[in-house]
Amino acid sequence: MTAATQPERRFDPWAPLRSTTQARIGLGRAGMSLPTSAVLELQVALAAARDAVHLPLDTAPILAGLAGLGVGEPILLTSQAPDRAAYLRRPDWGRVPSSVAGLPSDGWDVGLVIADGLSSKAVSEHAVAMASALLAAFDPELTVAPPVVITQARVAAGDAIGQAMGLGAVLVLIGERPGLSVADSLGLYLTYAPQPGRNDAERNCISNVHPPEGLGYAAAAATAARLLRGARALGRSGVDLKDTAEPDALVG
Numbered sequence: 001m002t003a004a005t006q007p008e009r010r011f012d013p014w015a016p017l018r019s020t021t022q023a024r025i026g027l028g029r030a031g032m033s034l035p036t037s038a039v040l041e042l043q044v045a046l047a048a049a050r051d052a053v054h055l056p057l058d059t060a061p062i063l064a065g066l067a068g069l070g071v072g073e074p075i076l077l078t079s080q081a082p083d084r085a086a087y088l089r090r091p092d093w094g095r096v097p098s099s100v101a102g103l104p105s106d107g108w109d110v111g112l113v114i115a116d117g118l119s120s121k122a123v124s125e126h127a128v129a130m131a132s133a134l135l136a137a138f139d140p141e142l143t144v145a146p147p148v149v150i151t152q153a154r155v156a157a158g159d160a161i162g163q164a165m166g167l168g169a170v171l172v173l174i175g176e177r178p179g180l181s182v183a184d185s186l187g188l189y190l191t192y193a194p195q196p197g198r199n200d201a202e203r204n205c206i207s208n209v210h211p212p213e214g215l216g217y218a219a220a221a222a223t224a225a226r227l228l229r230g231a232r233a234l235g236r237s238g239v240d241l242k243d244t245a246e247p248d249a250l251v252g
Contacts, residue, residue, distance in 0.1 A: 023181055053178060056084055057116040057123055057151050065128030066114070069135055072146030075103065077161070081152035095156035096196075100164035104146065107166030110138065110228060111145035112173060115153035119175030119184060126186040126209060127173050130217050134171065137221035139229065155189045155203070162194030169228055169237070170194040176207060185210045188220060190227050192237035202238040204231075 027038040066074040079094045081087035087094050114127045162170035169192045176185040186209040204227050208214045231237040
């Protein structure tokens with residue numbers, strides 16, 4: 001191809017911004033539509049989001065990883081939703097464990113509940129590492145319950161588990177609803193004095209955990225540890241509990 005026949009290279013003012021975000025910006029156009037490359041990338045993102053929602057969680061590696069953290073043998077439960085399709089149709093079933101009979105009830109200061117939520121991919125990729133970071137960040141005097149893994153579950157499933165185990169507080173690690181930029185984001189929900197009937201205003205959420213693009217494990221764990229410390233001092237979690245750390249302390 002000669003210089004005369006080479007296509008003109010136009011300046012792309014969006015390129016510097018596009019390199020700093022996973023959001024789809026400055027996609028351009030082909031006639032009245034998006035360019036083919038942008039359409040194909042969107043279809044790939046949609047497929048990844050659907051897979052994250054519909055694929056069941058492979059619990060075996062999660063349980064094996066949690067068993068190596070030194071806080072007891074992990075426990076496997078399921079919600080009242082019998083399968084993934086029912087879980088997506090009936091959110092209320094996902095909020096209630098199928099049974100809490102037989103759970104240890106010795107009472108601990110805090111417990112970890114790992115729920116697949118709306119992204120099994122997020123739990124598979126981040127839950128064990130996130131749990132390890134939390135254990136390292138907790139105040140050393142805290143007693144920690146054996147971790148619980150629950151499938152077809154929503155955040156509120158941790159309330160019944162926490163009450164049955166006599167937990168002072170529960171941290172639910174759950175796969176967040178996937179978007180078109182991120183399909184593996186993990187969320188952490190802190191509830192003090194968990195019991196069925198708690199609402200979202202009584203919880204504190206740390207979201208967007210998916211390093212390296214999102215929040216890192218160490219930063220999320222440090223925030224969770226501060227919130228837990230504050231909840232124990234305040235006697236409750238939720239809207240009355242704020243993380244007052246300096247912005248620089250949240251980087252990591």
